[in-house]
Amino acid sequence: MEQAGRHTQGVALGYGEEGLRPSTMVATRHTRGWQIDGRLGAIARMEIDAQPYLAIIETDSAAVLHYFEDNAEKLKTGRLHNAFWELPNGGHDAIVNWFRSERLRAIPFRAYGYNM
Secondary structure (H helix, E strand, C coil): CHHHHHHHHHHHCCCCCCCCCHHHCCCCCCCCHHHHHHHHHHHHHCCCCCHHHHHHHHCCHHHHHHHHHHHHHHHCCCCCCCCCCCCCCHHHHHHHHHHHCHHHHHHHHHHHCCCC
């Protein structure tokens, strides 16, 4: 029964019959920050580890910048912009820590000279 629930959640999120896997949620240059945030929010609500998904997003600097731009103001205070995040939330914190990592901080610095 639990497996069926997971499968249904993946399909409901639009990830097809194969379910929710990192390889099915690849961010592209056409993916906006709010779309990434919505997907990661759903992943966190299902208590799925966000790291594999963040690793995929990290491979596309444009996607990282889109997501960063939507969150830049709140990241200064250790939060994400989306008001639907219910804190405390391990997924939220993992994403904030990801943005604060040295390798991710380099992306907006190279693009805008912005140093977090």
